[in-house]
Amino acid sequence: MPGLAPDRPGDALGLVAGGGSLPRLVAEAARASGWRVVVVRIGDGMADDWSGYEGGAYPWGRTGDAIAYMKSCGVQRMVFCGTVSHRPDFRSLIPSFQTLIRLPAALKIVRGGDDRLLRALSRYMERQGFEMLAVQDIVPQLLTPGGTLTRRMPDADEEQALVLAARAAGRLGELDIGQAVVASRDRVIALEGIEGTREMLQRVADLKSRGRIGRSERCVLVKSVKPTQDERFDLPSIGGATIEEAAVAGITVIGATAGRSLVLGIDDVLEAAEAAGIAIVGLEPDPGTANGDHGGDRP
Amino acid sequence: MPGLAPDRPGDALGLVAGGGSLPRLVAEAARASGWRVVVVRIGDGMADDWSGYEGGAYPWGRTGDAIAYMKSCGVQRMVFCGTVSHRPDFRSLIPSFQTLIRLPAALKIVRGGDDRLLRALSRYMERQGFEMLAVQDIVPQLLTPGGTLTRRMPDADEEQALVLAARAAGRLGELDIGQAVVASRDRVIALEGIEGTREMLQRVADLKSRGRIGRSERCVLVKSVKPTQDERFDLPSIGGATIEEAAVAGITVIGATAGRSLVLGIDDVLEAAEAAGIAIVGLEPDPGTANGDHGGDRP
CATH class of the missing domain: 3.40.140.80 (LpxI C-terminal catalytic domain)
Structure with a gap:
């Protein structure tokens, strides 16, 4: 059961990583399959150590910057995984400019609650032109x-x-x-x-x-x-x-x-x-x- | 909305009382309607102060004694109310003689879990010849x-x-x-x-x-x-x-x-x-x- 390989070795995979052990498993499997993994840390994963991977930590207010960053890295396909246990509130959404221009959509996403957050965010990402993959596409053996x-x-x-x-x-x-x-x-x-x-x-x-x-x-x-x-x-x-x-x-x-x-x-x-x-x-x-x-x- | 009165003033009402404020409200309303209230304390109500009322506290192992006691008081109608938050386990059922002769039924009741405990106990009481009343029969204004x-x-x-x-x-x-x-x-x-x-x-x-x-x-x-x-x-x-x-x-x-x-x-x-x-x-x-x-x- 091999995981999905990139079209060309070294193609970028955006890993939007919450907390827990799952994002690490996905990153390692993706790298083993030939992906160049770009890690955007969110939620409970914000403070995790991802040295050895490209990427950065993005509070909710900088969602727009995260998107711009991934585009600049050549990311076209993306996986969301890991835990996001804190519901962003309006204070945490005090936006950067990149987020400000997307604020109406961001607010709509936040209303849905933690549980639907990744789902709503991922729909938003699809509208931004990214292809969303599942963890099990990359690591079917899980x-x-x-x-x-x-x-x-x-x-x-x-x-x-x-x-x-x-x-x-x-x-x-x-x-x-x-x-x-x-x-x-x-x-x-x-x-x-x-x-x-x-x-x-x-x-x-x-x-x-x-x-x-x-x-x-x-x-x-x-x-x-x-x-x-x-x-x-x-x-x-x-x-x-x-x-x-x-x-x-x-x-x-x-x-x-x-x-x-x-x-x-x-x-x-x-x-x-x-x-x-x-x-x-x-x-x-x-x-x-x-x-x-x-x-x-x-x- | 008056509560149910006894057929004759002074008829006994068995109040099987768990914890919380509800048993007290029922006892007072029943007494005001002319009942003689006999209080059998169980579950979270075991340690409550019911001075001024006939009755006693009965651990699960003495369920049989509680029944015998109520019959000796002339109880024919009975109300169950109050909280029973601890599920009786087999240790607490080490039975008195009166309970021992009813043990198979008691064990069956305990298996159902806290939530169904009063219901199961009350069905058992009906088989013992008691008529089970609801709290709202006695205190409809609740x-x-x-x-x-x-x-x-x-x-x-x-x-x-x-x-x-x-x-x-x-x-x-x-x-x-x-x-x-x-x-x-x-x-x-x-x-x-x-x-x-x-x-x-x-x-x-x-x-x-x-x-x-x-x-x-x-x-x-x-x-x-x-x-x-x-x-x-x-x-x-x-x-x-x-x-x-x-x-x-x-x-x-x-x-x-x-x-x-x-x-x-x-x-x-x-x-x-x-x-x-x-x-x-x-x-x-x-x-x-x-x-x-x-x-x-x-x-």
Whole structure:
């Protein structure tokens, strides 16, 4: 599964990089495929160390400058990835001249909220003449395979919990809300809003430590793609940090939609999961539902 | 709107009382209607001071004793109310003899999770020959009236946020999950899982203080009855504490399903809401949806 190579070796790829480990994986894979990677740091990635790559950090107020910069680098194709957890507010939009002339569009983008931010920005970029690529175009090997990926398998109770969590995640997804749900066999425990998966898992850990979740009540985490989602942006992902956070929360199985979510460094993730006694399952989307209840190949 | 009176003055009413202010309101109203109120304290209400009332505190392991006690007091009708935030686990069910003979049923009840606990317990009580009454049978004046209850009215942005939050609450309700959602005009911010409304509002306050919710982004809270809900138990409610917690979270409007939710002490609640600049709205259930999107009588 090789990633997309440039038409000519050394063609520029614009990497608009938020926080987390994903932008690095994309940059390395792109470079290995022959791209010249130009990194524009935004959101949580603003302070990350990208030495060794061309690029710069751009606050929201300088979106226009970032575009001008990428054009000057010869960027025609672009990937957005990484986390943007702070919603830009009007103060942070005090614009540079380049941004000022694009202000009406920028304001429209900001209104949509964090969750739709990358999507809205990317539509804007397309109107600016850039071609938007998906992370999985560059690094297809990140896509979650189907079936149980760990030696540890979910048991019957955990299978039931996966079904319940996947159904809830589907309902949330239809409303373009969070992508993650924690459930046990008997009930839904926690639903991701704007706080993100990490903070939701911290909440579950806290509920567990206070006895609000029974000692014998095994909990699963499901991360599910939204049916409304442009799959080029912000696919749900599982990384090393997810495993650590899930283990602290007492999660025993993590399910993610097969082929429509990302595992960031699968060897390390599976090794960490086995060590923590966590099963990882690529959930097959159910064709009968909008968002894929867990079909499951076990009874 | 008088509450249900006993067939004969002095007939016993069993009040199975969890935590919070609601059990006290019910006890006082029942006594004023001529009932002799017998208070069985459970869950978060275990340590509450109920001097002046007959009764006792019963851990889950003594459910059977509570039943025997109420029968000995001549209780035939019973109301369940108040909060039960800790899920009983198997350790807390180490049973008394009276409970032991009922253990299979008790275990079945506990499996359902906090949320269904009162409902399951109450079905069990019916099988024991008790008649289960609703809080609103005893104190009908607690039901939320329709329309805007405060002088402060929601504006157009807040109306849109109410629609979004009510739609999300409806989806959650269909899955028998939480009853509460926080949304702004543009996005759903937080969804209640097992943590309850108070902790969800603390989360929203925290997100706001960290800049994850914009300064100009007004947020509304919707509490909505579940379509699957037996309305005799655990109707969503708004009390003085809700207003305080909502104010800290920066909530500017609270909506609750008219006629299917409770306002606990409406004069005090409305006064506190006006002082905090919060509008309170009784949302009309939309007949076109299972759970009542906010129909609204304003454009």
